[in-house]
Amino acid sequence: xxxxxxxxxxxxxxxxxxxxxxxxxxxxxxxxxxxxxxxxxxxxxxxxxxxxxxxxxxxxxxxxxxxxxxxxxxxxxxxxxxxxxxxxxxxxxxxxxxxxxxxxxxxxxxxxxxxxxxxxxxxxxxxxxxxxxxxxxxxxxxxxxxxxxxxxxxxxxxxxxxxxxxxxxxxxxxxxxxxxxxxxxxxxxxxxxxxxxxxxxxxxxxxxxxxxxxxxxxxxxxxxxxxxxxxxxxxxxxxxxxxxxxxxxxxxxxxxxxxxxxxxxxxxxxxxxxxxxxxxxxxxxxxxxxxxxxxxxxxxxxxxxxxxxxxxxxxxxxxxxxxxxxxxxxxxxxxxxxxxxxxxxxxxxxxxxxxxxxxxxxxxxxxxxxxxxxxxxxxxxxxxxxxxxxxxxx
Numbered sequence: 001x002x003x004x005x006x007x008x009x010x011x012x013x014x015x016x017x018x019x020x021x022x023x024x025x026x027x028x029x030x031x032x033x034x035x036x037x038x039x040x041x042x043x044x045x046x047x048x049x050x051x052x053x054x055x056x057x058x059x060x061x062x063x064x065x066x067x068x069x070x071x072x073x074x075x076x077x078x079x080x081x082x083x084x085x086x087x088x089x090x091x092x093x094x095x096x097x098x099x100x101x102x103x104x105x106x107x108x109x110x111x112x113x114x115x116x117x118x119x120x121x122x123x124x125x126x127x128x129x130x131x132x133x134x135x136x137x138x139x140x141x142x143x144x145x146x147x148x149x150x151x152x153x154x155x156x157x158x159x160x161x162x163x164x165x166x167x168x169x170x171x172x173x174x175x176x177x178x179x180x181x182x183x184x185x186x187x188x189x190x191x192x193x194x195x196x197x198x199x200x201x202x203x204x205x206x207x208x209x210x211x212x213x214x215x216x217x218x219x220x221x222x223x224x225x226x227x228x229x230x231x232x233x234x235x236x237x238x239x240x241x242x243x244x245x246x247x248x249x250x251x252x253x254x255x256x257x258x259x260x261x262x263x264x265x266x267x268x269x270x271x272x273x274x275x276x277x278x279x280x281x282x283x284x285x286x287x288x289x290x291x292x293x294x295x296x297x298x299x300x301x302x303x304x305x306x307x308x309x310x311x312x313x314x315x316x317x318x319x320x321x322x323x324x325x326x327x328x329x330x331x332x333x334x335x336x337x338x339x340x341x342x343x344x345x346x347x348x349x350x351x352x353x354x355x356x357x358x359x360x361x362x363x364x365x366x367x368x369x370x371x372x373x374x375x376x377x378x379x380x381x382x383x384x385x386x387x388x389x390x391x392x393x394x
Contacts (some may be wrong), residue, residue, distance in 0.1 A: 001027050009038045022180075028173035029144075033157050034165035036142055040120060042069050043165055044233040047122030050074055050229040052171070055124035057198055057221055062124040063104040065116040070234075072115040074226045075107035076100075076218075076244030083262075087270040089113075089286055090134065102130040106298070107242040109138060112263055113290040120144070135159070139287060143324070146171035182282030195389060197224045202362060202385040206374050209383045216337055216360040217238075221283045224362055224391065228343070232392040235349075237264040237356060238337045244268075244358070255342070257349045261356040262298075265330055268357075269297045272321070274327055280317045290311075295385040296321060333357030342366065343367040347376035354380050364390050 003020035004027065017038055021027060036044065043066040050071060054062035060076035077100025085091040088110025096102055101123060109116050121135060123145035132152035135143060140212060142165025143156065156166050177269040180189045199217050201224070223238040230236070230248045235256035237245035244262030247256035269275060278296065280289055292313045295304045299320075302309060310317045338353050350373060353361065361377060365386030377384045 001030070003027070004031065006038050006041075007035065014038075014138050021127070023176075028170040030168040032153065032162050032166040032168055033146070034142060034160075036165040036167060040142050040165055043067070043120035044122070044142065044169075046070065046229050047065060047120055048144050048169055050225060051122045051124040053197070053225050053228070054222065057196075057225060058218060060117065061101040061104050063101065063108040064122050065108045066120040066122065067115055067118070070231045070265070071226055071229060071246055072242065073108045073111035073120065073243045073246065074222060075104045075111070075221065077104040078107070078241040079103055079104060083271045084110075085275065086276050087267075089289075092099075093130070093134065096130070099128055099130045099228075101125050101128055102134060104246045105131050105134055109134070111242060111244055111267055112246075113286075114294055115263075117287055117290070127156070129155065132156050137286075141165060142167065144169055158192050158374075187364075193391075193393075195228075195391075197221055197228065200388065201387050204365075204386045204388065205383060206365065206370075206386050207377050207382060207384045209378070212360065212383050212385070216335065219337035220339055220360055220362045220385070223337055224387070227339050227341040227393075229393055232341050234341045234393075235260045236339045237261065237353075237358065238339070239335065244336075253342070253345060254348050254352065256340075257338075259351045261352050264336065264356045265326075266294065266297055268330060268333055269321070269326055274319070274321050278318055281313060281315055284313060297326070299323075330355070330357065337362070339363070343370070343390075343391070344373050345369060347372050349373075350376040350380070350382070355380075361385070362387055364388055378391065 005017050006017040008015050009017040019041055047064045047066040050064050051062040058076055062076050065072045066076035079097040085242050088106050090106040117139050120141050120143055121143040126147040127145045128149055129152045132155040136155055144167040147267050180187055202217055219238040223236040226236045226243045227234050233250050233256050235247045236243050237260050244267040245260035247260030250256040292304050296301050304313055305318055305320050334357050336357040337360040338358045343364050343366045345367050360383040
């Protein structure tokens with residue numbers, strides 16, 4: 001297939017639209033089901049690069065959940081604790097730990113379930129039956145992978161009455177070294193960002209505490225590779241082999257850190273006993289439970305514990321999860337990794353990161369206030385690496 005005609009571009013009025021190879025060669029993909037659109041393919045090709053790079057860097061199956069050209073999360077295939085399984089709505093799946101790819105999917109899709117609603121999924125490895133069954137029951141636009149087990153493909157083909165977007169990509173495809181795009185009729189050209197992110201990148205530790213354990217290095221690598229494919233400005237919190245809070249596309253660095261930190265806090269609080277014990281009505285669907293849990297934790301648009309509201313969601317009225325309780329719960333969190341796609345210009349980012357249990361930081365360095373940022377990290381006995389490499393993505 002040398003080109004594929006799309007229904008329309010980013011919006012229905014943007015026609016005609018297609019994807020093709022500039023040199024006239026075949027596209028490195030097969031469309032096995034559905035008819036992906038313009039934004040679907042933007043998500044597919046960015047997400048595939050992320051999981052391919054994570055797999056190469058860490059040697060573990062990797063999965064990411066993408067929405068609007070940024071990841072909601074990314075994760076590698078590490079078994080989940082019982083509490084995390086319940087928080088990710090996968091505690092009913094027998095033998096989950098036997099499939100590292102399914103574990104990676106459970107983590108990536110379960111991190112920020114509200115933002116992952118209607119996502120695009122990328123798998124680093126051939127899709128197995130367990131992962132396919134998990135994808136089938138979530139609201140999703142499509143999936144890209146290097147291959148699919150025959151039974152897994154048939155499972156996915158039943159999704160959305162046969163219209164689910166399934167893309168197979170050639171894992172050996174290597175793009176041209178130069179990439180171009182047009183904006184306002186003007187062509188931009190640049191070299192591809194082939195910069196490799198690995199443990200060596202974390203060797204320039206600038207804080208007094210220089211103890212960077214392997215697990216923390218892994219989490220920093222997860223955060224940095226996630227940022228490499230996130231709309232800038234961006235900050236990412238990671239722990240236990242997964243991105244738990246991504247703050248994308250903010251004009252201010254502190255706003256990235258706050259946004260990502262709030263998402264990370266919500267991820268931790270979802271695993272609190274009080275949240276795991278919420279007495280949901282049996283007929284309440286998974287997306288509805290996601291919304292209720294978010295409202296319960298963050299006390300936003302609707303007070304779900306209020307008389308007249310709780311009856312819609314619960315079999316019994318739950319006690320509110322107070323700010324004081326949440327603060328005490330989060331105060332016990334430690335060992336979180338934080339990556340930033342550009343330097344921190346002020347120490348307010350470190351102060352906010354500390355509130356979400358951050359112990360390890362990786363950022364490029366190069367600010368005129370680096371000494372102030374380092375001093376703040378030293379105040380909390382953090383370990384901070386200067387990578388010397390900016391990771392902007394637009």
